[in-house]
Amino acid sequence: MAHIFLIEDDPLVREAFELILASDGHRVSSAADGASGLRQIEQGRYDLVITDIMMPEKDGVEVINALRKSHRDLPIIAVSGGARGSATDYLHIAKVLGAVEVLSKPIGAKELLAAVKKALPPEDGEQR
Amino acid sequence: MRRYLPSQKWRDLGIMAVFLLLMWIPAAEFEAFEWLHSFTRAHETWELDEVILLVLLLPLPLAWYAVRRAREATRLSQRALESERDLSHVRKIDSLGTLAGGLAHELNNQLQPLVGLSELLEAETPQEDPRRRKVELIYAGSLKARESVDRVLRFARREAAGFVVHDTSEAMRSMVELMRLSCPTTVQMTVSLADDLPPLGMAWADVESIAMNLFSNAVAAMDGSPGQLDIRLHPPSGPNPNGHAAVLTVSDTGPGISEAQQQRIFDPYFTTKPLGAGTGLGLWQVQTLLHAAGGRIEVQSELGRGTEMQVWLPAAGAGQSAQHVAEVR
């Protein structure tokens, strides 16, 4: 399947996401903050990035901004624990900045896997 | 608020008695009544008795009038007191919202392993497995908890979105789309937004609440009859000593606001709308938000022609990253 990079500061949430993604056969690498996440993404090749929005140090909005400049074609999914469905939450901003998919925590397993499938370019999903 | 203290009441009564005495002593001394008597006898044809009678009766209606005014003053000051209480209530809810928003955000993170993994586990547990029901109940419970947090977050919505956006023009564009959807068909809405406006020095939720207030006031002013509503967001034209980032203009072809009312529309609780329709807090809130952030609002209106509200929005200061964000207030 795909190689996914996950940036999430909460260790419980991070491992939960990893388990869900692994259950669908994805390979997952992860970082606990935006800065080290960006460094690792520079060094590897990934099909998709999933990033939390509210993190200490470099937050998700900055991660998306940086990735939009350096990796134009890398799809990004943004997740946040902010208000669901309000017009002005952080996720709205992530969408404006170029995240292909935005999800509010807590996210169901099926919901997350469906979003990943949708975000991945179609050939990638078939080949790997 | 000034209260009429009992001690003041006795002092005033004392002053009144002294006054009466001071007037009465010379009157008695110079035998004013004798003089008045002979004067009225001398000029019988002037009907002076009736006039004097009138003057003697005057204190009664005067006293009634004074009592009425005093009652009204008491009522007014009581209403002002109540308003103040309401306001502090509003403020309390405000900080409660901030608290609730923070707590809800944390809970949403903590619920993530529960919601995500119990769903996964449920899918991985065969129907006939005796543990299946247990997993189902954990999943159902975590979904219920998510719903509860959602409810709290909706309440805290305004606080939860204390964000400064980096692309003002783009954010404004999506807000205007929302306005279009809620604009009545009788009103023709035109929009003009400048591109590449600098980031604003206030939370976007506040900008939104300002714009939405002006928008809903304009729509309400036209009250279902055909009209024109213009929304513009442009860089300040002309001198800009305070370095404002942009000027938001909302104008309508409603009935306009009289000079006298223009003085009062920003006062809390000033409304011309019927009970239940208006709170009178809209423009007050707009002005409070603007003053706190270093912006300002001006009203231009002509009766029968319409109203134009101009809002000078502050630019992001040195404290805020021009790139984007500020933390929740």
Ligand SMILES: Nc1ncnc2c1ncn2[C@@H]1O[C@H](COP(=O)(O)OP(=O)(O)O)[C@@H](O)[C@H]1O
């Ligand atoms: N665009 C407008 N046209 C005419 N009157 C207005 C307009 N905007 C505000 N007003 C007047 O100002 C009053 C106060 O407005 P506001 O503070 O928003 O409270 P509310 O809308 O709840 O009455 C309104 O009741 C109305 O009389």
Ligand SMILES: [Mg+2]
């Ligand atoms: Mg209003």
